């Protein structure tokens with residue numbers, strides 16, 4: 410097993426006993442790992458023979474490591490373990506820089522036959538400059554190691570950029586990892602910058618900053634990544650819940666587009682764009698809480714997104730590198746309503762080219778980001794807009810922006826001035842875990858021709874169930890989700906989106 414050729418996927422194993430190590434190794438194998446890192450310091454063993462047994466029984470190639478945390482007493486055990494690993498011809502043996510003196514390195518080199526020696530450094534404390542990391546890499550290289558390893562504790566996602574720089578410029582094979590949730594992209598994008606090995610975690614044993622092994626193999630398919638792969642991602646905080654990677658990565662492969670879509674845990678969106686400013690960072694979904702702040706980061710903002718005051722998609726224009734902001738939530742929601750109404754009109758023989766929303770009373774619940782998109786969309790189609798929101802001041806501000814009317818939230822349940830209205834829930838009411846809640850009681854739902862719920866977890870909310878029972882056309886948040894994602898994908902790739910394929914994935918997996 411060497412440094413050239415196919416990307417190696419490594420499972421990092423920290424277990425207390427030999428039995429646990431062996432069973433985790435089996436699991437790692439099943440989940441697609443090519444090798445394991447056996448962190449021997451995590452084991453509590455009374456005699457070195459237990460380690461010997463483990464190494465002899467290993468079922469995957471291994472890196473044997475033993476962190477001393479700079480404690481003098483464990484250095485002796487560390488060297489004992491590493492020497493044993495060399496004797497047993499373990500594929501990779503890792504030694505910390507602090508322990509790798511000239512004398513120790515010479516001794517280890519003399520003892521090995523086929524094993525490769527990795528010298529590593531674990532760095533605490535965030536903001537590392539390229540210069541500092543560069544100096545450290547030089548020190549690591551000077552030990553004569555076959556490969557070197559850097560594990561960096563990062564504070565912000567922008568701290569990962571120097572790690573990518575090192576991966577690109579290092580003269581010898583480098584294993585690089587940024588620790589913590591904000592370091593996740595060090596693994597997901599590492600191969601683009603030349604990483605020969607990425608690490609992952611076992612299913613059910615999540616480690617911040619390490620992608621699950623299964624996702625490396627099935628979702629991101631990092632083995633296909635190369636220097637030309639375009640980077641896309643969702644900028645959000647939190648970001649772990651995002652379903653975007655499950656949808657956009659298969660869609661890239663389906664269309665043979667060389668792209669990857671990753672979660673981007675961003676604290677400061679302006680700083681993110683300042684640091685990741687090259688054309689390869691090609692497009693972004695924007696989620697909570699950055700949709701408004703992201704407008705300021707764009708060089709150009711699509712007119713509708715500008716009126717809404719929020720962008721959910723940013724594309725870096727390939728011709729001049731400028732960031733262009735869009736809002737695909739708006740068109741997704743309005744087109745879903747229009748298509749559902751048109752379908753019924755066609756069935757009833759009343760087809761027309763005008764928007765079926767024009768002139769309708771559009772009752773909107775909520776005044777947050779999704780509600781703003783819906784309000785401006787409905788206005789653009791000539792609807793009359795009434796807004797109900799828990800925070801009345803926000804409802805008034807939005808109503809004023811779209812020349813609509815704001816009414817007190819308490820009046821929503823009695824509001825039925827006419828029949829055939831449209832109801833759009835853009836509040837979080839009814840969202841998991843509060844699935845037994847609904848913003849509008851069943852009694853008044855009969856006044857609505859169509860009810861849309863932006864909430865998509867669960868797929869069939871209580872509001873939609875009751876609206877359907879009341880005879881209204883219902884449009885789910887999942888439909889809106891699919892359409893906004895398709896809109897984003899078209900903007901990302903500058904082309905068509907595999908709509909049926911994306912719809913199938915969402916319906917199967919979400």
Ligand SMILES: NC(=O)c1ccc[n+]([C@@H]2O[C@H](COP(=O)([O-])OP(=O)(O)OC[C@H]3O[C@@H](n4cnc5c(N)ncnc54)[C@H](OP(=O)(O)O)[C@@H]3O)[C@@H](O)[C@H]2O)c1
Nearest residue numbers: 775776777778779780799800835836837863864886889890
């Ligand atoms: N299907 C899709 O593609 C899609 C796209 C975007 C959003 N969404 C969904 O739409 C919903 C809103 O998202 P957002 O981005 O607009 O969030 P947001 O900006 O945080 O707005 C949240 C809205 O929900 C209201 N709200 C929250 N809890 C409430 C409660 N207990 N009772 C009454 N009102 C409550 C808030 O009222 P206050 O102003 O009083 O706080 C505000 O109007 C979420 O469920 C989200 O998942 C779906």
